[in-house]
Amino acid sequence: MGVGRFRIDGLVRWLRLVKCRPGFTLLEMLVALALATLMIGAVMGLISEALRYKINLKDKAQIQPVLESAAQIILADPVKAMQGFIRLDEFEGAPTVGIDLWPIQIEDTGFGQNPVRLFRVNLSYRSGRLEFSVIMPNDEQKGGFLGK
Numbered sequence: 001m002g003v004g005r006f007r008i009d010g011l012v013r014w015l016r017l018v019k020c021r022p023g024f025t026l027l028e029m030l031v032a033l034a035l036a037t038l039m040i041g042a043v044m045g046l047i048s049e050a051l052r053y054k055i056n057l058k059d060k061a062q063i064q065p066v067l068e069s070a071a072q073i074i075l076a077d078p079v080k081a082m083q084g085f086i087r088l089d090e091f092e093g094a095p096t097v098g099i100d101l102w103p104i105q106i107e108d109t110g111f112g113q114n115p116v117r118l119f120r121v122n123l124s125y126r127s128g129r130l131e132f133s134v135i136m137p138n139d140e141q142k143g144g145f146l147g148k
Contacts, residue, residue, distance in 0.1 A: 059126070059127065059128075060128065063125055063126050063127065063128035064128060064130075066088060066091060066095050066097060066125050066128075067097065067123050067125055067128055067129075067130040068130070069088055069090070069091070070086045070088060070097040070099075070123050070125070070130075071121075071123060071130055071132060073086055073088075074086070074099070074121060074123075074134060075132075075134060078119075078134045078135070078136045079136070081099055081101050081119065081121055081134060081136075082101065083099065084098070084099055084101075085097060085098050085099055086099060095125060096125075097123050097124070097125045098123070098124040098125070099121060099122070099123060100121070100122040100124070101119050101120070101121055101122075102119065102120045102122075103117060103118070103119055103120075104118040104119060104120055104133070106118055116135045116136065116137055116138055117135070117136050117137075117138050118133060118134075118135055119133065119134050119135075119136060120132075120133055121133065121134050
């Protein structure tokens with residue numbers, strides 16, 4: 001019986017020594033480092049996303065007025081849409097806005113040829129796009145710009 005008691009006393013003493021030692025175990029340190037890594041990664045991800053959003057917002061604030069000005073020019077004079085681009089000399093750096101123009105088929109009303117043609121206009125400048133429709137007179141009979 002003495003041997004069993006010695007083993008139990010030794011085990012109890014060893015457990016007391018382990019509990020009384022100051023510091024952390026290796027497992028506790030690994031768990032703490034893993035949690036710290038996850039938290040730091042999450043914070044860095046949030047900061048990165050906020051910076052990207054700010055940059056995109058700044059770009060959009062610079063691009064949108066250029067596209068809107070080009071749209072106003074085309075709406076005032078739809079013939080300018082046929083050029084394929086518009087240079088805005090009023091803006092700093094004279095930005096060039098690309099124009100894609102697609103004709104839209106209008107159903108025949110039965111009264112002969114339609115006096116107007118409908119076009120879909122897509123303006124592009126840097127990463128921005130603006131799309132709208134415009135009505136142009138049908139000048140095919142007169143040899144106008146649409147008859148070319």
